[in-house]
Amino acid sequence: MSDISVIRVRDLLMVTLPSDPDDATVSALQHQVLEAMQKREPKGVVLDISAVETLDSFFARTVAETAQMVRLMGGRTIIAGMRPAVAITATQIGLTLGKIETALDVDRALEMVARGDGNIGGQK
Amino acid sequence: MTAVSQGEIQIATESDILLARRAVREAATQVGFGATDVTRIVTAASELARNTFLYAGRGTMHWTRCELHGREGLELKFVDKGPGIPDISLALQEGYSTGKGLGMGLPGAKRLMDDMDIQSAPGHGTTITVKKWRKT
Ligand SMILES: Nc1ncnc2c1ncn2[C@@H]1O[C@H](COP(=O)(O)OP(=O)(O)OP(=O)(O)O)[C@@H](O)[C@H]1O
Ligand SMILES: [Mg+2]
Numbered sequence: 001m002s003d004i005s006v007i008r009v010r011d012l013l014m015v016t017l018p019s020d021p022d023d024a025t026v027s028a029l030q031h032q033v034l035e036a037m038q039k040r041e042p043k044g045v046v047l048d049i050s051a052v053e054t055l056d057s058f059f060a061r062t063v064a065e066t067a068q069m070v071r072l073m074g075g076r077t078i079i080a081g082m083r084p085a086v087a088i089t090a091t092q093i094g095l096t097l098g099k100i101e102t103a104l105d106v107d108r109a110l111e112m113v114a115r116g117d118g119n120i121g122g123q124k
Numbered sequence: 125m126t127a128v129s130q131g132e133i134q135i136a137t138e139s140d141i142l143l144a145r146r147a148v149r150e151a152a153t154q155v156g157f158g159a160t161d162v163t164r165i166v167t168a169a170s171e172l173a174r175n176t177f178l179y180a181g182r183g184t185m186h187w188t189r190c191e192l193h194g195r196e197g198l199e200l201k202f203v204d205k206g207p208g209i210p211d212i213s214l215a216l217q218e219g220y221s222t223g224k225g226l227g228m229g230l231p232g233a234k235r236l237m238d239d240m241d242i243q244s245a246p247g248h249g250t251t252i253t254v255k256k257w258r259k260t
């Protein structure tokens with residue numbers, strides 16, 4: 001039922017979300033990411049949310065939780081491609097994604113990982 | 125083509141939250157809201173629809189295109205016959221949750237919209253009405 005794609009790119013998991021995922025899909029994201037972390041032992045996860053049009057408290061909570069679990073499993077999570085309207089709305093609502101790193105787009109997220117450095121061109 | 129000016133969505137399952145979001149996105153776009161306001165309104169609707177489902181089990185979302193002093197807007201009304209909210213001002217406080225949430229939904233939805241009205245009493249259900257006006 002899930003429209004999430006999880007693929008391995010180099011030593012990373014690339015997770016792409018559809019534009020309007022329902023709650024079941026968002027919950028499946030957590031499950032799929034953790035399972036792939038265990039099986040494929042990537043260094044981290046790039047979460048491509050460039051298609052996502054609505055980020056509400058449920059979504060934010062699940063993503064923040066997932067990132068925390070990835071961290072416990074020794075990986076890092078970078079959120080890539082948040083749309084401006086989504087960023088404005090999330091900020092206004094007071095949603096934070098915890099301490100997750102962000103990048104303007106997937107390319108920059110991959111660069112961050114390749115260089116092993118922090119936020120470049122990211123919305124902190 | 126005549127624009128539809130109202131509609132309703134039954135909220136009884138988790139996936140109905142998605143249907144509510146879609147209906148609101150379409151309505152808000154039709155009213156002519158810009159991309160950021162559409163996102164604000166859809167996000168508020170998502171929070172309120174989820175609350176209806178989580179706390180009342182089921183309910184209805186009514187949406188209506190409205191006008192005030194020549195300004196077009198959108199009204200969303202969430203009606204349920206659930207347990208009600210004993211203390212509304214407490215429920216509106218950021219971080220207050222009786223569930224496992226962050227307690228951001230209600231105060232967040234209020235901030236994203238221009239107007240919010242909550243009618244609720246224990247045992248009598250909850251009606252939450254939010255409005256947003258288009259910038260002219
Ligand atoms: N329709 C409703 N019927 C009964 N109680 C409600 C209803 N909507 C909200 N509440 C109560 O108000 C509280 C605050 O709601 P709010 O949406 O702000 O936070 P939450 O749902 O607990 O968490 P979050 O939305 O951040 O995931 C809820 O925990 C619940 O007790
Ligand atoms: Mg809520």
